[in-house]
Amino acid sequence: MRRVFIVGLLALAVFGVGSARARLADIDAAKSGTKDLLYMPNGKYLKAISLGHAPLLADFVYLWAIQYYSDYSQEDRYRYVEHVFGDVIAELDPGYIDPYWLGALILTTEGRDEEAGLRLLDRGFEKNPSQWILPFLAGWECQRFGQFDRAAAYFDRAAKAPGAPPDLFRLKAGMTARTGNLKEAIARWQDVLDDPRNNDEARAIAARQIRTLSVRADVEALDTAIATYRERNGRLPRRLDELVRAGILSALPSDPDGNAYAYDPSAGTVFSAASRVLGS
Amino acid sequence: MNAIVAIALNTFREAIRDRILYLILAFALVLIAVSHFVSLLTVGSEVKIVKDLGLSAISFFGLLTAVFVGVSLVFKEIERRTIYTLLAQPVRRWQFVFGKYVGLSIVLGSSVVLTGAALLVAVALKGESPFGLLPAIALVLVELELIAAFAVLFSSFTNPILAAVGTMATYVVGHLSWSFDLLEKRMAGDMGKAICRGLHAVLPNLDRLNVKASAVHGLALPPGYFAAALVYGLSYAVLIVILACLIFERREFV
Numbered sequence: 001m002r003r004v005f006i007v008g009l010l011a012l013a014v015f016g017v018g019s020a021r022a023r024l025a026d027i028d029a030a031k032s033g034t035k036d037l038l039y040m041p042n043g044k045y046l047k048a049i050s051l052g053h054a055p056l057l058a059d060f061v062y063l064w065a066i067q068y069y070s071d072y073s074q075e076d077r078y079r080y081v082e083h084v085f086g087d088v089i090a091e092l093d094p095g096y097i098d099p100y101w102l103g104a105l106i107l108t109t110e111g112r113d114e115e116a117g118l119r120l121l122d123r124g125f126e127k128n129p130s131q132w133i134l135p136f137l138a139g140w141e142c143q144r145f146g147q148f149d150r151a152a153a154y155f156d157r158a159a160k161a162p163g164a165p166p167d168l169f170r171l172k173a174g175m176t177a178r179t180g181n182l183k184e185a186i187a188r189w190q191d192v193l194d195d196p197r198n199n200d201e202a203r204a205i206a207a208r209q210i211r212t213l214s215v216r217a218d219v220e221a222l223d224t225a226i227a228t229y230r231e232r233n234g235r236l237p238r239r240l241d242e243l244v245r246a247g248i249l250s251a252l253p254s255d256p257d258g259n260a261y262a263y264d265p266s267a268g269t270v271f272s273a274a275s276r277v278l279g280s
Numbered sequence: 281m282n283a284i285v286a287i288a289l290n291t292f293r294e295a296i297r298d299r300i301l302y303l304i305l306a307f308a309l310v311l312i313a314v315s316h317f318v319s320l321l322t323v324g325s326e327v328k329i330v331k332d333l334g335l336s337a338i339s340f341f342g343l344l345t346a347v348f349v350g351v352s353l354v355f356k357e358i359e360r361r362t363i364y365t366l367l368a369q370p371v372r373r374w375q376f377v378f379g380k381y382v383g384l385s386i387v388l389g390s391s392v393v394l395t396g397a398a399l400l401v402a403v404a405l406k407g408e409s410p411f412g413l414l415p416a417i418a419l420v421l422v423e424l425e426l427i428a429a430f431a432v433l434f435s436s437f438t439n440p441i442l443a444a445v446g447t448m449a450t451y452v453v454g455h456l457s458w459s460f461d462l463l464e465k466r467m468a469g470d471m472g473k474a475i476c477r478g479l480h481a482v483l484p485n486l487d488r489l490n491v492k493a494s495a496v497h498g499l500a501l502p503p504g505y506f507a508a509a510l511v512y513g514l515s516y517a518v519l520i521v522i523l524a525c526l527i528f529e530r531r532e533f534v
Contacts, residue, residue, distance in 0.1 A: 048456070048458075048459075049456075051451070051452060051455040051456075052339070052455050052486065052487060052490040052492070053336045053339070053340075053492075054493070055332045055492055055493045055496055056332040056333060056335075056336040058332075059322075059328070059329045059332050059333070062322065063318070063321050063322055063329075066321065066322065066323055067321070093493060095493060095496075095497040095499065096328065096497075097324070097325075098322070098323065098324030098325055098328075101324075102323055102324065
């Protein structure tokens with residue numbers, strides 16, 4: 001009788017544990033995801049009570065965040081990304097680089113909040129000025145969103161960080177070219193060409209870019225002059241030297257090989273044989 | 281001198297026989313091994329998690345050893361009444377306390393060396409040089425020596441439960457000593473400010489011995505920091521052990 005009672009009690013206890021656990025899991029699953037994050041305190045306070053184990057706490061929050069943001073069923077899951085990665089993990093362990101770029105990646109790629117992603121990368125670089133990878137990634141994010149001037153500024157910061165590879169100046173020059181400021185871009189490629197840290201291959205690339213951009217700048221200047229001439233005279237110039245005679249240009253530019261630019265008077269277009277070797 | 285060595289070695293042997301020590305050591309080693317698997321859950325650098333978990337395991341389980349072994353060192357001898365036999369020998373009371381502390385220090389040293397070596401191997405297996413962790417491991421040992429000194433101090437005049445509470449409280453306060461600075465700024469009266477300043481100066485600042493973050497990120501310590509931290513921790517421990525000896529000298533056994 002006693003044995004039956006004990007076994008019955010045991011079975012009841014097992015049932016109680018199993019059913020209560022399942023019920024708690026159901027209640028948990030029904031909760032809205034981001035409410036959990038409301039209770040996550042700032043890393044400054046967590047650090048204060050971590051008793052010297054703040055880096056480990058940062059690891060645990062980071063591991064939790066990876067699992068949390070891997071769950072695509074969470075509602076409103078991007079609302080606290082900056083708080084978790086910037087205010088919590090970065091405050092607990094400012095030297096931990098992975099959370100900056102991962103948080104920024106989630107914000108810009110999935111959350112579509114480019115400014116928040118850039119803020120996180122900026123914060124990381126501010127705390128870790130030798131980590132050129134952070135402004136480097138910020139530069140690519142800006143490039144992806146078509147903000148070439150900001151991208152150039154980020155690549156410039158990355159290139160000037162200690163230990164950064166000199167190739168980053170090439171990215172800066174490339175982004176400057178994409179802003180449309182060709183004179184500035186030529187000057188930046190000239191910097192690459194003059195930098196003794198660069199190898200022959202990098203210099204050859206810089207020389208080709210200067211050649212291309214010079215042609216582009218000249219053609220743009222000639223196109224503008226032709227348009228001005230047409231506006232004044234109601235027709236296209238028959239030859240390019242008419243632009244000088246009309247006082248629109250002080251002199252005709254030559255292409256990088258020293259040859260004159262070719263001109264099609266029927267279409268009013270300018271081109272150069274030099275541009276054909278570009279990219280070779 | 282011989283008495284101190286004999287007591288220290290006996291304390292060490294006694295601690296080694298204690299199964300709690302093995303349990304704590306096993307937990308630390310298992311945790312370091314498990315860190316390898318935990319690190320697989322991350323995105324980015326896996327070795328950072330191995331280092332953090334390893335250093336914290338060495339520190340946390342070392343703390344448990346210092347507290348659980350340290351607080352009963354003197355009390356056990358009194359409770360078993362072996363203290364009478366001991367003190368009937370040509371052994372001074374301070375030699376007894378100091379010998380006990382040295383024995384506990386050897387236990388902690390062995391534990392840190394063993395778990396530290398396991399961590400170094402775990403980091404090396406991840407393909408990274410582990411030697412940058414050595415200053416952090418050394419200062420963890422200094423911190424444990426200081427905590428052990430407090431455990432012996434409390435053990436010299438109270439029972440193990442109170443001694444454990446006192447030692448743990450010292451550990452917590454030692455890591456929150458920055459709060460006295462904060463409190464001082466908020467205090468209105470000069471008296472309150474002076475008390476805060478005094479407590480901040482007198483209580484141990486264990487954060488000064490915590491260079492785990494710098495070691496994990498491979499950042500160099502400021503010149504002279506390691507030596508100063510070493511001198512600070514060890515001098516403080518010597519001070520506390522002297523205090524324990526003085527208290528034990530005046531204690532009366534009923």
